[in-house]
Amino acid sequence: MAAMAPPPAEVEEVPRLPMPSRNPLPLSAAQEAQVREMYHSRVRSYCAAEIKQFADCALGRTFTAPFKCRQQNRAMNNCMITHATQTEQDAAREEWFATRLKRQREREAKEARRIEQERFHKEWWGLPIEDREGDKGRDIMKKAERVGGFPKRDEGQLSKDRHR
Template sequence: MAMALPIGSEPQTTTLPAPQPPQSLRNPLPLSASQEAQVLSPEFAKCAQGRTFTVAWSCRVQQLAMNSCMIAHATKAEEDGAREDWFAGVMERKRKKEEESVAVEKRRVEIIELTRRQEEKEKAELELKKAQEEKNAIPKKSGWFGGR
């Protein structure tokens, strides 16, 4: 059974949400809470790190500074620029990490090769030493009176 509308009210129509613009790959949204803290206020993020509910009074000065700065300067364009800078740094850090891992792998291969060469050298020296000892060894005389 349908309920009647109150007198003087009009039926409400539901509207579909406006289509969202496609997200930029260079500026993905939304950021995580820690990423937003890095973008918006490094000092507040440093102060808040490792704290839970004590952040409210421990980092009050940094929070007030961040809020006043945001009121004065934070525009959508500024936030987007800060995100761009942060993400540019992410790509640079990722590139450096990949370069370091390539250098580590290259060094690992060199060390394995040096170790293999050293083992081969030691094995060859040992075989040469055995051959030299066998060549220089005095043969034992055999027989009844040969050894005395």
């Protein structure tokens, strides 16, 4: 009997939350934009076949596309109009509220990555952010960085080519 391999590590499933109420508080402009983007992507996913047909027809055409691809354009627009309903907007809003925890965890992970990168930067360059700002930062920036060049005894002199 062959031993079964353990299943691959799966991404932690984030629970979906219900809508707080049927009439939640108004969302901010950015949140409304996220809901609209979900709504439009849902409608586009329903009409993916029609969009693909129109895109294939219009490929390589310029101003003749509306005339040559009129049938595909109408089919695409009819599909979009059919699926672009208020119930679909409500479903997108419910999905947005349901995925609140997922977005929160993504923001927390992004912040943790930023903090880790900042810590790495401090270690790598040996220059904390506080030292880059203010008078101390300006003094450090005025000092020339030596990345090779002539030994210290040659500083202030003209290049060696001019001494010949």
